[in-house]
Amino acid sequence: MSEMKRISFIGAGSMAEAMIAGLLQQRQISKQHIMVTNRSNDERLEYFRNQYGIKTTRDQQRLLEQADIIVLAMKPKDLAEGLTAIKQYVHEHQLIITLLAGISMNSITSLLEKPIPIIRAMPNTSATIGLSATAIAKGEYATNKHLVLASRLFETVGIVSIVEENLLHAVTGLSGSGPAYVYYLVESMEKAAHEIGIDTAVAKDLILQTIIGAAEMLKQSSKEPGVLRKEVTSPGGTTEAGIQKLKAFCFQEGLIECIKRATERSTELGMAIEEEILSHRL
Helix, strand or coil, X not given: CCCCCCEEXXXXXXXXXXXXXXXXXXXXXXXXXXXXXXXXXXXXXXXXHHHHCXXXXXXXXXXXXXXXXXXECCCHHXXXXXXXXXHHXXXXXXXXXXXXXXXXXXXXXXXXXXXXXXXXEECCHHHHHCCEEEEEEECCCCCHHHHHHHHHHHHHHEEEEECCHHHHHHHHHHHHCHHHHHHHHHHHHHXXXXXXXXXXXXXXXXXXXXXXXXXXXXXXXXXXXXXXXXXXXXXXCHHHHHHHHHHHCCHHHHXXXXXXXHHHHHHHHHHHXXXXXXXXXX
């Protein structure tokens, strides 16, 4: 990835770490060309230095003046303060990649007061193990070349889909929060296993392999999920009895409403933060 000469991360949380680990593992960039900062957690920066051998700094000018890519990975509530502190060091020949849920690219451009190329991304926490489902969108000043560059970056931690920015709230509700829905399902299956007398360790192995196998079937098969489900569901059999209980408890409707509500909440949080940004500028 010769285009990625230097990448600076503002924020040192789990998503920044997942991206850095992916880039280094895939040998897409030299560790000497990655630099990280955060707001105040020196122990976290020390961890990054020791774990990955990358550079850390509190010097904003040093962090940004030679960066080709700037990744915004701070908490959304810290955006206005963070961008105000760095905007004098940011220029139009850099690419900004924002991981901030709910924050529009127009808001970032407005805070920086410069026509800087921006790519907005919504990965999920499975990036930590290289299996993220990431959606990206390009801003007004970003080119297709920037989009390809961002795609290649996020491909180091999973798959990438390109969408319009107005769909990113929906992506947040679907795949951004999606891992938690699966974990909740597994929690329920583990509780059920306990109640029907299956050993915890045995149950965990069976549940995980069931989920992995079903996911792989969905990936490899050309059949729709409903068709695969029906193929497992014999009339009058055990699966049908279980599915009928799920229908009685409105399982499918509940999950649909769950994703819709998460999407709505992403919109609400984004609007609240953007109002704060506007008041900060005024």
